[in-house]
Amino acid sequence: MLIWQLLDSALVPGDGAELCLHQRGDEFSITVDGYELMNSRVHHSEEVLAEITCQKIAGHKQPRVLIGGLGMGFTLASALQNLPSDAEVVVAELVPAVVVWNRQLLGQLAGFPLLDRRVTVCEGDVALLLREEYKSFDAIILDVDNGPEGLTQEDNNWLYTVSGLSVSYSSLKPGGILSVWSAFRNAVFTRRLKRVGFAVEEVQARARNSKKGAKHNIWLAKSRI
Template sequence: MATSYDSYDVPEVLDRREGPHGEIVLRRHGAVLQIIANGCFLMDTSDGRSERRLVDAALDALAGRPRPRLLIGGLGVGFSLAHAAANPAWGRITVVEREGAVVDWHRAGPLSPLTRDALADPRTEIVEHDLIRYVAETSARYDALCLDIDNGPDWTVTDGNTGLYSPAGLAGCARVLRPAGVLAVWSAQPSADFEETLRNAGFQQVRTEEIPVARGVPDVVHLGVRPG
């Protein structure tokens, strides 16, 4: 006879789609929702403290700038968006997400309870676009850019994302930031090489903040400030 624990051993696929960059899957593992891209685990709803800290670290680095405008790269399970929208200190909040399936799961799917209030917030804008192209093409400027589209600079979901963490990609990130704007990059592990790339790309006050997790090595947020 199967126990409730046994039923959690095999994740239940809630939706599976072929997106512009391969297969994207939403599944439930017990009470936890998981996003899988091309067979690679991306994120789940089990914790979220590091995704929330990504947003808070960027705000802290802005040192009291009034009503800063925030760009979030990657909607994911929505922790960063929901946390930002719950804070009245932020001004406009724009989220760029390239997978239409992920947007659908938040608007009217299993992830909607996590971001319903944030999506209804008049400050929130969802842009369905590839982030690399967006930062290269947009005329908008932001006070903070929070990136969480991969498992980190050294562990990207698709090969095309590696360019975002290169000097040219970081130049694009700097382009959309206002003077003294903050770039915050989530990663499942620290990267000394990426810190050096940030410095070589002209970012100042580069540092890495560790966020403890329930199991394994801490998640980190890499931070850099565009020169004023």
Template sequence: MPTAYDIPEVLDRREGPYGEVVLRRHGDLLQIIANGCFLMDTSDGRSERRLVDAALAALDERPGPRLLIGGLGVGFSLAHAAANSRWGRITVVEREPAVIDWHRRGPLSGLSRAALSDPRTEIVEADLVAFVNETSATYDALCLDIDNGPGWTVTEDNGGLYEPAGLAGCARLLRPGGVLAVWSAEPSPEFEETLRNAGFRHVRTEEIPVARGVPDVVHLGVRPG
């Protein structure tokens, strides 16, 4: 018979612009669920931190590089970026108002409070696909963590971001020599080839070991100078 510890406690449930989003507590963990699909929790964060570090390591030594993070999630990527003084402006695009609110006033604030109060940080409530297509801003690094990978998207509309036209949009907002880093729950040689065909250089994949199953990965590509 399950104990109270085994049963997740729903902390908040909201109808967002793309369906239902739920924040729940399971033991010591906070979890985000979208339309019944588990997205992420606060159990680790090593792959989200590696996403940011790999992008920075792939950049040249330009001062104060501007970072765009696609997806706020539980805040690991933002918090890690804000803890590094090398980054200049840090912009996070998140399409779910509930997720932003959980960070500003809710249970996730403990993970992101310092980052949100950092003067370098900007939170933009928008769909990342639309933002990429419409913004006139440019960045030195773009870290994408809005899906479970190029072949496993949270919503169907996100799929276009990993196709040639979507990657061309990503390249457009990157400055010469800028880096695209894409988190994925599994390796994708097909996506590596798509990155190369889209004009990115130095394409490679870094593996991040996880407790169980295949490693998470970060796909990396550099816009030509």
């Protein structure tokens, strides 16, 4: 029987939670304080997240896309597959070790997307980056936690508040898309997006690329033109 082996660990800047990278055969897992945040066998909805977001901005010239955070790189790889050659993709990742893991141990999982010349990595909180940018992104893709509820890192709560969503709205170009991944549906959050001014669509995507099993929720929120 294969057993999990700890490959590396790192502290999350700010709240000091412990992020661990484990491997069992060809399977990888990232945990936060013992809770599984990502598993390399389950990434279909993370790919759909980028695919449907990029479809929404098809036709935008030289699209600029922000992805927060990197995880195992599946959302990033899917975005790169669905964006033109003149796109720019900024990836904000809070934990520097995650970037190192993606350049080394995890890179093969999603085809080493960090090597793509369209990608720039910003090590730090996506919230800080959002506050610095104004009408700058064609799309913002957020998958930093479990979604608006069930947070593993309390510091991420702000991103899902009216204040955080308003800052995302301001960072988008008119007609831009904020897409948010979540493990759960959340009617309160849908109403909040609308309150901020977004036109909102929701999509459910299977966790695995199969007809059965858990579904995750994706909000596609469009800013006014």
